[in-house]
Amino acid sequence: MCPRQHEEFVVNQYLLSLYESEGRVEGAPMTAEEMQAFMARVIALEDEMDTNGTFVFGGALHGPDATTVVRGSDLDKVMTDGPFVEAKEHIGGFYIINAENLDEALSWAGKVVDATNHPIEVRPFRATGRLPSPSDSTA
Amino acid sequence: MDEVERTFRHAHGQAVATLARIFNDLSLAEPAARDAFATAVDRWPREGIPVNPTGWIVATARNRAVDTVRRAARGRELYEQIAATAPSAAAALRDGGAIMGDDQLRLIFTCCHPALRIEHQVALTLRLVAGLTVTEIARAFLVSEPTMAKRLVRAKYKIKAAHIPYRIPNEADLPDRLRAALAVVYLVYNAGADNRERADLRGEAIRLGRVLDQLMPEEPEVAGLLGLMLLSEARVPAHGGASDVVILRDQDRALWDRALIIEGHDIVRTCIRRGRPGPFQLQAAIQAVHCAAPTFAETDWQQILALYDQLMVMMPTPVVALNRAIALAETSGPQIALAQVDELATDLPGYHLLHATRGTMLRRLGHDDSIRPGRRAGAHRAGAELPGTRAWSLGSLRLTPQPPGTVRVVPDVRHQAAGPRQ
Numbered sequence: 399m400c401p402r403q404h405e406e407f408v409v410n411q412y413l414l415s416l417y418e419s420e421g422r423v424e425g426a427p428m429t430a431e432e433m434q435a436f437m438a439r440v441i442a443l444e445d446e447m448d449t450n451g452t453f454v455f456g457g458a459l460h461g462p463d464a465t466t467v468v469r470g471s472d473l474d475k476v477m478t479d480g481p482f483v484e485a486k487e488h489i490g491g492f493y494i495i496n497a498e499n500l501d502e503a504l505s506w507a508g509k510v511v512d513a514t515n516h517p518i519e520v521r522p523f524r525a526t527g528r529l530p531s532p533s534d535s536t537a
Numbered sequence: 538m539d540e541v542e543r544t545f546r547h548a549h550g551q552a553v554a555t556l557a558r559i560f561n562d563l564s565l566a567e568p569a570a571r572d573a574f575a576t577a578v579d580r581w582p583r584e585g586i587p588v589n590p591t592g593w594i595v596a597t598a599r600n601r602a603v604d605t606v607r608r609a610a611r612g613r614e615l616y617e618q619i620a621a622t623a624p625s626a627a628a629a630l631r632d633g634g635a636i637m638g639d640d641q642l643r644l645i646f647t648c649c650h651p652a653l654r655i656e657h658q659v660a661l662t663l664r665l666v667a668g669l670t671v672t673e674i675a676r677a678f679l680v681s682e683p684t685m686a687k688r689l690v691r692a693k694y695k696i697k698a699a700h701i702p703y704r705i706p707n708e709a710d711l712p713d714r715l716r717a718a719l720a721v722v723y724l725v726y727n728a729g730a731d732n733r734e735r736a737d738l739r740g741e742a743i744r745l746g747r748v749l750d751q752l753m754p755e756e757p758e759v760a761g762l763l764g765l766m767l768l769s770e771a772r773v774p775a776h777g778g779a780s781d782v783v784i785l786r787d788q789d790r791a792l793w794d795r796a797l798i799i800e801g802h803d804i805v806r807t808c809i810r811r812g813r814p815g816p817f818q819l820q821a822a823i824q825a826v827h828c829a830a831p832t833f834a835e836t837d838w839q840q841i842l843a844l845y846d847q848l849m850v851m852m853p854t855p856v857v858a859l860n861r862a863i864a865l866a867e868t869s870g871p872q873i874a875l876a877q878v879d880e881l882a883t884d885l886p887g888y889h890l891l892h893a894t895r896g897t898m899l900r901r902l903g904h905d906d907s908i909r910p911g912r913r914a915g916a917h918r919a920g921a922e923l924p925g926t927r928a929w930s931l932g933s934l935r936l937t938p939q940p941p942g943t944v945r946v947v948p949d950v951r952h953q954a955a956g957p958r959q
Contacts, residue, residue: 410700498700498702499700499701499702500650500652500699500700500701500702501701501702501706501710503699504652520699521699522698522699522700524698
């Protein structure tokens, strides 16, 4: 799943944040079968995004308990355990997509909601010039 | 409002719409139009209003914007883009008519994009399409001028940053998007109906309704909304000048505006002939029946009840149910209607019309003791609104085929609109 660049026309990039609530989410996959069906929907969606160059990067995140806040380079003094904002809702995963305009981004967001059952926040990127590709970040 | 000012306001939507297409940037289009208007204020009173004021504004604004862009450090590329799309001011002057109509639709749909919050949609539509000043909009919505200015800046920022497309929605999205645009127009109308100080808004809403109806003559709900607004407007002269609005039952029907009623009835008849009813068309038809009645006693309540039954299928909201109950009280007596009103009380807590209606029904049943709280609660509006005029929240309803048995509306309305009782 490589990022695609459309050289022939202007594309805009959007962050689709999938929000999760603490505790059990209504309709969240519980059994192994449900989990399998959930994954199948997500994989099918990502394949669809991939075929027309929509998919840039994305994935599911570990929970807020795995989070660390850093406020400077002197890590001992300015690092704290836990998320930046203590909240009931947190970002459980995200996609970065290419889309021509907001209407197209919203239509993809709708498909993500259908597949994952999470509310999505759609936010346009202001600048994406230095966005690293997945291979850069994992190398 | 003088002639120059009125011409401006009417040219504003078209000018901004055309400029937005040329520049592909609302934030460039609006100030350019403002500059052109400033030039017009200076020159029109001396030289007279040009034959094609909109074309004049567009050409002048375009020239101004090109100058601005030329001066800007990073303007070269944009200038070339503009030069490519609109090579001369003469071209901008020539491309009146159809192209401009599409431009204006694009602008309306951009301003009424559902990703913008509703109050931002309303403010943008009034500013960019209707051409009201920030001061006028701020006054109409009882907020300070800086607050309204900030609201407009935020809305325009989102359009630009999120790349809300400047286009007419595609076929699949059009029904939902059109409903959103019509809801904005009706909200503007009702904002004007709520308050005498803001009566101007009703005129603007009707003007927007006429523009939409001209641009989308094949959309029956657009006509329905225009008909609904015209028939509501027709009765405004009978509302009285005092702080208490005269209720329908007591209105002097000789004061109703006959020309508006005739136009509204024409629209309703056309809608019925089309046979694709929707919530606005049904509400317009209900108002058409009211306007066709020479006296309150002669109102065809059976007809109104039938229309509410049909409206309930498309728009089953408590407000519609309440208005249906009011009609039911006239056809079947207050006893049976009161039971339905009481059932709605939990869905409409504190709704003035419910209390006023309950009070009236109890009074008719002779329960004088129980009416006081209801009458007091409704007193500030005195049940002023006619059935149906408030039921504008359309939700996400879709047009459905006309059920059989409702066609009888046609001869009745036609008879009453054109008959000797008029």
